[in-house]
Amino acid sequence: MTDVFDRWKFDGVFHFAALSLVGESMQQPLRYIRENVSNTMLLAELAVNAGCLRFVLSSTAALFGYPDSIPIREDAPLRPVSAYGESKLMAERGLEWADRVHGLKSACLRYFNAAGADHLGRIGEAHNPETHLIPLAIKAALGTGPGLKIFGTDYDTPDGTCIRDYIHVTDLADAHLRSWTVSMPVAACVTTSVLAMAILCGR
Ligand SMILES: NC(=O)c1ccc[n+]([C@@H]2O[C@H](COP(=O)([O-])OP(=O)(O)OC[C@H]3O[C@@H](n4cnc5c(N)ncnc54)[C@H](O)[C@@H]3O)[C@@H](O)[C@H]2O)c1
Structure with a gap:
């Protein structure tokens, strides 16, 4: 460096x-x-x-x-x-x-949890090892990965699974550019439970 x-x-x-x-x-x-x-x-x-x-x-x-x-x-x-x-x-x-x-x-x-892909499909989530919920749920739904395990079902939430906030990578990229020029909090999150996210992803 x-x-x-x-x-x-x-x-x-x-x-x-x-x-x-x-x-x-x-x-x-x-x-x-x-x-x-x-x-x-x-x-x-x-x-x-x-x-x-x-x-x-x-x-x-x-x-x-x-x-x-x-x-x-x-x-x-x-x-x-x-x-x-x-x-x-x-x-x-x-x-x-x-x-x-x-x-x-x-x-x-x-x-919070960065998620999603570029809308033109140029980049997407690809971690190694993959530990993120959405790619794991999609892989499980496609049959290209193991079945999805949900850890914890007795949280004090509507469906008992943990609630998390997700921020889309495009919003996150935008927040970085804004943080370059202005000093202000940026909030653009979606909140959902682990179970609801798994269902949304088809699993
Ligand atoms: N993904 C999320 O939901 C999330 C949430 C909060 C914060 N973050 C932070 O955002 C950043 C990026 O997250 P990500 O999900 O893309 O993580 P990631 O683990 O996929 O990417 C981090 C990258 O940093 C590289 N790296 C680590 N140490 C290095 C070193 N000494 N020299 C060069 N490269 C090195 C790793 O090889 C890896 O490619 C991280 O700082 C992470 O802590 C991510």
């Missing part, structure tokens, strides 16, 4: 790379914190040294842990319950210091 910053001049950084599996983070918390925090700080440091003073971080709704109320307010307490969430919180805090001391202006977008 040092070579990249030496060779080109950038207006700012969009930082998407991370270790991002919540379950894995609870097996390897130190690796998650090391990777996600130190690599974000390294990138921020390179940006500052290059005079590139805008930074957008892929953060996560996992910062809020188990919120006191729904919908979650942006100023709700930050209480991550996974090492993954903690690593993003630490990265956000590091960026605050980079602003205070070096003037690195950052926006940390706390995504």
